[in-house]
Amino acid sequence: MKLLEDKILACGKVLPGEVLKVDSFLNHQIDPVLIMELGKAFYEHFSLYSISKILTVESSGIALALAAAQYFRVPVVFGKKGKHKNVGDNVYTCECFSYTKGQTYEVAVSKDYLTADDTVLIIDDFLANGAAAECLLNIIDQAGAKLAGIGIAIEKGFQPGGERLRARGIDVQSLAIIESMTDDSVTFRSAD
Amino acid sequence: MKLLEDKILACGKVLPGEVLKVDSFLNHQIDPVLIMELGKAFYEHFSLYSISKILTVESSGIALALAAAQYFRVPVVFGKKGKHKNVGDNVYTCECFSYTKGQTYEVAVSKDYLTADDTVLIIDDFLANGAAAECLLNIIDQAGAKLAGIGIAIEKGFQPGGERLRARGIDVQSLAIIESMTDDSVTFRSAD
DSSP states (O other): OHHHHHHHHHHOEEETTTEEEOTTTTSSEEOHHHHHHHHHHHHHHHTTSOOOEEEEETTTTHHHHHHHHHHHTOOEEEEEESOOGGGOSOEEEEEEEETTTTEEEEEEEEGGGOOTTOEEEEEEEEESSOHHHHHHHHHHHHHTOEEEEEEEEEEETTSSHHHHHHHTTOOEEEEEEEEEEETTEEEEOOOO | OHHHHHHHHHHOEEETTTEEEOTTTTSSEEOHHHHHHHHHHHHHHHTTSOOOEEEEETTTTHHHHHHHHHHHTOOEEEEEESOOGGGOSOEEEEEEEETTTTEEEEEEEEGGGOOTTOEEEEEEEEESSOHHHHHHHHHHHHHTOEEEEEEEEEEETTSSHHHHHHHTTOOEEEEEEEEEEETTEEEEOOOO
């Protein structure tokens, strides 16, 4: 998606450790006009599935998931990290390793909001090693729900998450796929 | 706001410890149609201020802040909790005590995204003791930015946060103010 690629080129910063900092528009400061366009792009790709829920994980997936939900007009459910008093015990949980933070955290989703009747679209801001996506897939399995696909804003194509998910036949739609990046350049994978 | 009050009466649950659980539509599962109406209500109240940024804190304020930002067409900045490798050192920070979780956490906002040129609207899902709001006010002060006001979805009117903020002349707009609640009833403060 050219709009997102242009924004990454204009505002993204490459940090040591293959970190792409996009917190000026995506995950600390949020550009509401851009994010609605990303939500619309997910809708255009996944609108033929009968999606009933959009699933993401706090915090940086929430804005993107809500933007998509405006088009699908279905609820967002976001997985909560850590121990949340208010979520209660009636939850699906999954352990997830964050490569960015170098630690494992628990993601919890209330059983009230994800059931075997749901067809679920996973939305997240980044896909790299795929740990967060695997965790949400695990929760969808626990619920007995159906997966429609996975919508990602920025995929690091040089890391293995996307390839592994697609090899299992999952419809992964990444709006920008980074082929490679150095301190002063970001190269995108061409659209098919 | 009748729409929100009706939703609270239909779907909210009162838990021990004066907790109002609204995670079926506001802060775990999110109803995208309702949340946009709340965003619009904030816009209607605060549109005469020349707002340049909407400030909230992760996670449950993000959806509401984005909904408001769709109308104001200004960026959202959300404060990050805890130590965030990706935020960097160039941050304003403030300690905040969470009564719900019984612990203190640090909120950080990058200095890149909040400056003395900004006029800021604070948005959050709940106002009770006002700890999160005080923390965001502190960060706005550190930035030398101007405060437009505070938009809240649900205020617990029987707790002191709202009164304290209004006593300082701050324009606090709560879309539903709970006067009292028991296990099986929620009573709202009448609109002026």
